[in-house]
Amino acid sequence: MVIAIDMMGGDFAPLEAVKGVLQYHQEEKSPAELLLIGHQPAIHELLTGHKVPQDLFRIIHAEQVIGMHEHPTKALKEKQQSSIAIGFHLLASGKADAFISAGNTGAMLVGTLFSIKALEGVIRPTISTIIPKENGCTGLLLDVGLNADCKPEQLNQFAVMGSVYAQLILGIDNPKVGLINVGEEEGKGNILAQATYSLLKENTHIRFIGNIEGRDILIDKADVMVCEGFTGNILLKFAESLYEVSHRKQIKDGYFERFNFENYGGTPILGVAKPVVIGHGISKSKAFKNMILVAQKMLEKDVLGKMKEELQ
Amino acid sequence: MVIAIDMMGGDFAPLEAVKGVLQYHQEEKSPAELLLIGHQPAIHELLTGHKVPQDLFRIIHAEQVIGMHEHPTKALKEKQQSSIAIGFHLLASGKADAFISAGNTGAMLVGTLFSIKALEGVIRPTISTIIPKENGCTGLLLDVGLNADCKPEQLNQFAVMGSVYAQLILGIDNPKVGLINVGEEEGKGNILAQATYSLLKENTHIRFIGNIEGRDILIDKADVMVCEGFTGNILLKFAESLYEVSHRKQIKDGYFERFNFENYGGTPILGVAKPVVIGHGISKSKAFKNMILVAQKMLEKDVLGKMKEELQ
Numbered sequence: 051m052v053i054a055i056d057m058m059g060g061d062f063a064p065l066e067a068v069k070g071v072l073q074y075h076q077e078e079k080s081p082a083e084l085l086l087i088g089h090q091p092a093i094h095e096l097l098t099g100h101k102v103p104q105d106l107f108r109i110i111h112a113e114q115v116i117g118m119h120e121h122p123t124k125a126l127k128e129k130q131q132s133s134i135a136i137g138f139h140l141l142a143s144g145k146a147d148a149f150i151s152a153g154n155t156g157a158m159l160v161g162t163l164f165s166i167k168a169l170e171g172v173i174r175p176t177i178s179t180i181i182p183k184e185n186g187c188t189g190l191l192l193d194v195g196l197n198a199d200c201k202p203e204q205l206n207q208f209a210v211m212g213s214v215y216a217q218l219i220l221g222i223d224n225p226k227v228g229l230i231n232v233g234e235e236e237g238k239g240n241i242l243a244q245a246t247y248s249l250l251k252e253n254t255h256i257r258f259i260g261n262i263e264g265r266d267i268l269i270d271k272a273d274v275m276v277c278e279g280f281t282g283n284i285l286l287k288f289a290e291s292l293y294e295v296s297h298r299k300q301i302k303d304g305y306f307e308r309f310n311f312e313n314y315g316g317t318p319i320l321g322v323a324k325p326v327v328i329g330h331g332i333s334k335s336k337a338f339k340n341m342i343l344v345a346q347k348m349l350e351k352d353v354l355g356k357m358k359e360e361l362q
Numbered sequence: 363m364v365i366a367i368d369m370m371g372g373d374f375a376p377l378e379a380v381k382g383v384l385q386y387h388q389e390e391k392s393p394a395e396l397l398l399i400g401h402q403p404a405i406h407e408l409l410t411g412h413k414v415p416q417d418l419f420r421i422i423h424a425e426q427v428i429g430m431h432e433h434p435t436k437a438l439k440e441k442q443q444s445s446i447a448i449g450f451h452l453l454a455s456g457k458a459d460a461f462i463s464a465g466n467t468g469a470m471l472v473g474t475l476f477s478i479k480a481l482e483g484v485i486r487p488t489i490s491t492i493i494p495k496e497n498g499c500t501g502l503l504l505d506v507g508l509n510a511d512c513k514p515e516q517l518n519q520f521a522v523m524g525s526v527y528a529q530l531i532l533g534i535d536n537p538k539v540g541l542i543n544v545g546e547e548e549g550k551g552n553i554l555a556q557a558t559y560s561l562l563k564e565n566t567h568i569r570f571i572g573n574i575e576g577r578d579i580l581i582d583k584a585d586v587m588v589c590e591g592f593t594g595n596i597l598l599k600f601a602e603s604l605y606e607v608s609h610r611k612q613i614k615d616g617y618f619e620r621f622n623f624e625n626y627g628g629t630p631i632l633g634v635a636k637p638v639v640i641g642h643g644i645s646k647s648k649a650f651k652n653m654i655l656v657a658q659k660m661l662e663k664d665v666l667g668k669m670k671e672e673l674q
Binding site for chain 1: 496507510511542543544551552553555575576577578579580581589590591592593595596597598599600601602603604606607610611613615617
């Protein structure tokens with residue numbers, strides 16, 4: 051199992067990436083083989099500074115870096131020697147089994163969609179986020195921005211992929227799937243939600259519990275919460291801002307602390323043939339470590355194989 | 363100026379409605395004439411209990427009540443003697459200038475759409491909500507559920523109506539209008555948001571500041587926040603749940619207290635020819651008082667006339 055890591059992505063790279071890699075390696079009993087992609091001398095120096103044996107990791111030199119605000123398509127095309135471009139090359143050529151980065155999100159999405167095949171039968175891949183539930187549990191919200199316009203069939207697939215992820219990675223048995231909507235009753239909602247309801251209701255691969263409303267997002271009603279990427283992205287960013295608000299207001303409550311998404315291990319792109327995990331730009335060592343763990347778990351539990359099976 | 367009030371609407375009616383009416387009457391220097399619609403003996407008894415002179419208010423007897431969970435269209439059709447049906451009759455026949463109720467929201471919407479004309483040129487009326495901003499100010503979010511599917515032209519009108527309301531009722535000078543979207547740059551978003559952006563940009567009746575994201579909802583970026591009713595409704599209900607969460611978590615912060623929407627004076631239906639204000643089912647006296655104040659202010663400042671003018 052080989053996991054490639056973009057050491058240059060994120061606001062605090064490569065230092066925090068190196069620290070994350072070391073934490074992962076120290077804490078994990080049977081760590082995966084890691085390929086560290088980035089500026090060789092810089093990474094080498096950081097590793098030496100941490101007294102890491104020379105041969106513990108393989109460093110793949112990348113001469114270039116795609117900046118956080120560069121135009122994704124343009125940057126990927128022009129910077130073939132960037133850590134992100136090299137990462138996708140390793141993944142596509144089979145030299146790596148998974149790829150993680152906290153760099154330019156757009157470039158990661160474009161790179162994935164253009165270099166990694168979609169899972170058989172998947173209309174469009176999706177990205178999700180974890181939602182901290184008030185009772186201490188964790189929910190999954192998807193799509194959170196990859197697909198601003200969706201068809202009912204896509205939402206139906208998000209429900210299946212989200213269920214598999216919730217079960218195998220979040221450890222939620224038989225996860226409850228809710229359709230985010232403006233009312234509880236069947237027949238409520240916009241045209242998309244109405245049509246999606248019918249599909250979800252008949253989908254035997256999921257445990258559909260019906261519509262959920264905005265007030266249900268934070269409570270233990272549905273584990274997997276499905277919507278198109280427009281609503282999902284706005285909800286995600288609104289939820290993220292709660293952490294910031296609670297900090298500015300000096301509200302010391304453990305619950306709002308959990309809206310600090312940099313603690314989570316990034317979000318995988320679901321529906322593509324290999325694990326790609328995208329981290330927050332503000333990722334610190336813990337986030338890097340968690341991203342590697344997510345990729346490892348996805349490989350170990352064959353999450354993608356299971357998704358393919360359930361999507362049949 | 364005559365304002366009709368449904369005394370039977372809401373979970374705590376008619377007691378809290380009576381208390382709200384009295385508070386309004388005691389605090390307001392030049393109160394509007396109020397028509398109290400509801401079960402005459404019950405209201406009379408409550409007024410007498412509060413030692414209110416017999417002739418201070420006119421009570422319009424309503425034999426029936428539409429329950430909070432009745433089917434709106436069916437209930438309005440079958441219960442012609444209900445307080446809501448009578449309210450709309452008074453409004454449509456010119457015997458009242460405004461109508462407020464904390465009763466069945468669906469029945470209020472259906473009643474409005476069927477008995478009160480839309481303002482000239484308005485494609486579809488809309489409903490909004492107040493959003494407490496972190497800095498102590500107040501924003502306006504619309505549509506919050508009346509129009510789950512929208513055309514760009516509708517969102518463009520929401521921006522105008524919201525701006526007039528923010529200026530005249532919320533007291534925000536030259537309000538900043540933001541389009542709720544998944545990214546800041548022009549060209550971002552779903553098909554609807556992209557098309558709406560072009561219209562808002564060229565609309566000289568508003569002060570358009572561009573796209574705003576989920577993280578901007580609570581901060582002082584835009585005063586009037588525009589989206590279709592699907593996203594808006596989910597955002598509203600999510601925001602409402604923050605008050606409940608903070609209470610359950612015993613977070614004593616004044617900011618989250620402001621998400622207790624029962625304190626606000628209900629939400630007017632914008633885009634119809636006469637003020638109709640809908641309150642929360644859980645409205646208490648303060649909310650009833652505030653609803654009457656909103657209706658009064660809308661009449662005094664000729665909010666609807668100004669909307670009509672700006673929509674030309």
